[in-house]
Amino acid sequence: MSRVIMQSPAGDEFYPVRVERSYFKRGDAIVEGDPLYDLATANGRQLRIRATHGGRAVSPPFEAGDFLNAPESLLEIETGLHQRARPDPQPVKAPAVPAWDDDVDDKVWDEAARQRPKRDRRKVLLWLGGGVIAVLLVCVAGWFALSYMPLATDSAETGGYYGARAGLQPLGGKRRLFVSDEQQERFELWLGS
Amino acid sequence: MARFLTSFLLGWLALFLPAAAGADGNRLVEARGQSYSASFTAPTADEPSTSVLIWDADLHMALENDAPVLTARFRYEIEDWRYLLPTFGPGDVQVWSPTGEAGARLPGEAPRIRPSDVEMMFRFYAPAQNSYVGVSQRIATPGAPGEWVENPPSRSGWDRTFIWLSGINKDAWLSPETARSVWQGELRPEGVEIVQAAWSADELTTFLAVNNMRNRAVAAAEAVNRLLDGVARSFGYEVAAMREDPQRYLEPAFRRGVPIALLRKLERLQNLPNGLKQGDAAAYEQARREAGAIMAAMERATDAGERRGAGAGGNGQPAGEGVDE
Numbered sequence: 001m002s003r004v005i006m007q008s009p010a011g012d013e014f015y016p017v018r019v020e021r022s023y024f025k026r027g028d029a030i031v032e033g034d035p036l037y038d039l040a041t042a043n044g045r046q047l048r049i050r051a052t053h054g055g056r057a058v059s060p061p062f063e064a065g066d067f068l069n070a071p072e073s074l075l076e077i078e079t080g081l082h083q084r085a086r087p088d089p090q091p092v093k094a095p096a097v098p099a100w101d102d103d104v105d106d107k108v109w110d111e112a113a114r115q116r117p118k119r120d121r122r123k124v125l126l127w128l129g130g131g132v133i134a135v136l137l138v139c140v141a142g143w144f145a146l147s148y149m150p151l152a153t154d155s156a157e158t159g160g161y162y163g164a165r166a167g168l169q170p171l172g173g174k175r176r177l178f179v180s181d182e183q184q185e186r187f188e189l190w191l192g193s
Numbered sequence: 194m195a196r197f198l199t200s201f202l203l204g205w206l207a208l209f210l211p212a213a214a215g216a217d218g219n220r221l222v223e224a225r226g227q228s229y230s231a232s233f234t235a236p237t238a239d240e241p242s243t244s245v246l247i248w249d250a251d252l253h254m255a256l257e258n259d260a261p262v263l264t265a266r267f268r269y270e271i272e273d274w275r276y277l278l279p280t281f282g283p284g285d286v287q288v289w290s291p292t293g294e295a296g297a298r299l300p301g302e303a304p305r306i307r308p309s310d311v312e313m314m315f316r317f318y319a320p321a322q323n324s325y326v327g328v329s330q331r332i333a334t335p336g337a338p339g340e341w342v343e344n345p346p347s348r349s350g351w352d353r354t355f356i357w358l359s360g361i362n363k364d365a366w367l368s369p370e371t372a373r374s375v376w377q378g379e380l381r382p383e384g385v386e387i388v389q390a391a392w393s394a395d396e397l398t399t400f401l402a403v404n405n406m407r408n409r410a411v412a413a414a415e416a417v418n419r420l421l422d423g424v425a426r427s428f429g430y431e432v433a434a435m436r437e438d439p440q441r442y443l444e445p446a447f448r449r450g451v452p453i454a455l456l457r458k459l460e461r462l463q464n465l466p467n468g469l470k471q472g473d474a475a476a477y478e479q480a481r482r483e484a485g486a487i488m489a490a491m492e493r494a495t496d497a498g499e500r501r502g503a504g505a506g507g508n509g510q511p512a513g514e515g516v517d518e
Contacts, residue, residue, distance in 0.1 A: 153422045154476070160415035160439055161283040165494070166486035171422055173475025176429030187430045187469050191461055 004053045004077045006036070008068055014041040017068040022061035030055050030077050037062070037074060055079035147175045220254040222315055224385040228272070231308070233392040238277040238286045244306060244392070245273040250385055252315045252328060254376075261354045261376065265313065265330035266343035271305050278394060278401070280446075281498030282408035282491065283439075287446050297446040300404075304397050308390040311335055315385045316358060321378040325358035326367060329388070401447075402495050410442035410451045412491035413459050416484035420462035423480025428472045459484070 008017060020038040024030060030051045037049040055077040062074070154171035158164075179187075227248050232241040248269035255262045276289040289299050299305075311332040319326050336342045351369035354376070358364075367375060414437035421432040437455065442448070463481055470477065 151426075154426055158415065158419060158422075160411075160418070160487070162412045162487045162490045162494070163415050163419065163483075166483060166490040168419070168483050168486070169479070171426050171476040171479055173427060173477075173479070174473035175426045175476070176472035179429035179431075179471075183469070183471065184430055187424070187428075188435075190466070190469060191435060191458060 002079050004079055005073045006075045008071050008074050010071050013043045015069055017041050019062045019064055019066040021064050024057050024061055026057055026060040028057045030057050053077050053079050146177055222252040222382045224250045229387045235278050240277050242276045247272045250313055260348055262346045262348050264346045266341050267332040267335055268341045270338050279498055281495045283411055303400050306392055306394045306397055308335055308392055310391040312388045313385055314388050316383040318381040318383050319375045324360050326355040326375055327358045405447050406451050407448040408491055410448055411439045412488050413451055413455050414439040414442055416487045417459050419484050420480050423477040426476035427474050
């Protein structure tokens, strides 16, 4: 059985601090992570103080409207005593959540209270790799489709008088999609010379 | 019209009335400046072709061993013409005329459609019978314009000498006795006309098949375009600006040669150097084969047209202008 004293936030810029709300009474059972106080600081921030340890409150809370002019004890928690009474006692350990948060909005606080699952770097890499491969596959499939896709100029219907009588077939084979300017110029020179 | 009227008058002036009727029974009938207008239809044409001839004819009538001997000679000039002939290629029928409307002018050396199997009827009045009789003569091969062509003397006998042109026996042969009587009596030449003639376009058709490069130019343009399709697919070249318009080669209707630039383009496309063939050459090789097939199709069509043209022709129908009445 031991006692833990929770101090108000350190930092001169916060003071004086006004107590906006308190969430417990003396003798209440305190569970780690429970909100204890909402504080309004001198620099305009709003802080929510949470219990860093579970136990029972052995000191009375500050009342709403009280001012703290310097860091001082906010709550003294007696740990161990109530752990025996609890059906599923929690071992005393280092606080898993910060003692205070500067966003007093309940929603924000509740979201922040849940420990955000840490992203698995391996999964991220797998997703990225899979995406790159998928894009490459799409590009290759597109290239393949374009290479073999018949276009209008490959049709047997040339519109010519003799072409219609020569039994033309749609042009087959693989299409070359790009040609360098230099190669194009060489071709034009060959035809034009 | 004035031309035909002039021909008509000249024909009458030139027609010599009994030129000779000696004791030996020889007669010579000469007709000059006759006009004959004919129309005939080529096999694949809807409209008839027309041709106007100015022609001369002589008929020599003599007795040999108391049997009639008839000799005719004939010459003609083509006064005017308008031919509608198959093209062997794009377009159904090509109109050819001396004025060359729409570029359809035949070259000077091109043969004209000539008459053949010209059947003439020399018309006489026989006062003793108070009837008209005729002497029919056929010129199988009139020859070239301006040349006299003489028939070999015909000895067909008295029963095949004169034809009734009037009376109840019209179009029947005169009996030998009557024919002899008519011959020995007075015969007044009344005129001569071409009853019918055949027209064959084979010479002109052959000339066009051999010398007119219009269809070859059209086929070459189509072959160039197919080869460009092939190089575009196989080797990726941009060919839109190099394409040929086959319609451009439809006029003039007679083309002495294929433009050398077009031929060179075709030849170069058919023989691309290896350095320009980077890619899958399947489409290019196919286009090369098809370009050859296009040229072969043109050759086949021309040959077929030439054969078809050899049979083109028909009997001319006299239009009556300038024909003796």
